[in-house]
Amino acid sequence: MKKILALCSFAAMTVLFVQCAPKKAVTTTEMSDEAKLEEIKENYTGVQLAEGKTIWENSCQKCHKLYSPENYTVRKWENILPRMSKRAKLDDKQSAHVRAYLLTNAKKA
Numbered sequence: 001m002k003k004i005l006a007l008c009s010f011a012a013m014t015v016l017f018v019q020c021a022p023k024k025a026v027t028t029t030e031m032s033d034e035a036k037l038e039e040i041k042e043n044y045t046g047v048q049l050a051e052g053k054t055i056w057e058n059s060c061q062k063c064h065k066l067y068s069p070e071n072y073t074v075r076k077w078e079n080i081l082p083r084m085s086k087r088a089k090l091d092d093k094q095s096a097h098v099r100a101y102l103l104t105n106a107k108k109a
Contacts, residue, residue, distance in 0.1 A: 033073070033074040033075065033109060036074060036078075036103060037074070037103060037104065040100045040103055040104055041104075043100075044097070044100040048097050048100065049097070049100055049101045049104060050101075051097050052096075052097030052098045052099070052100050052101030052102070053101045055090065055094050055097060055098050056098045056101060056102065059088040059090060059094075059098075060084065060088060062088075063087070063088075069101070069102045069104075069105035069106055069107075070105060070106065070107045071107065072102075072106060072107060073106055073107050073108075073109045074103050074106045074109070075109070076106075077099070077102045077103055077106050078103075081095070081098070081099050081102070085098065085099075
């Protein structure tokens with residue numbers, strides 16, 4: 001009986017300590033559309049943007065019609081791309097080049 005009581009006390013204390021532990025603050029630093037485009041200009045060459053366009057044309061139209069980059073804003077492309085890149089089985093480099101191409105040519109908000 002003492003073992004059960006000790007075990008229950010230990011479990012209760014563990015739960016109490018976990019509940020009272022300080023939580024890490026979740027902060028999101030949302031970049032503006034202009035900042036994202038500036039980052040792309042600084043980090044991607046014209047050749048890489050052209051490669052992104054080629055990957056986009058060859059990979060995306062396998063499953064659906066291609067939408068013009070100007071059909072969507074930067075924010076909308078940012079929502080679409082992670083899911084579609086995964087479905088198209090693009091690696092990180094390919095996905096980054098497609099993202100750079102599409103955001104550079106996206107509809108201005």
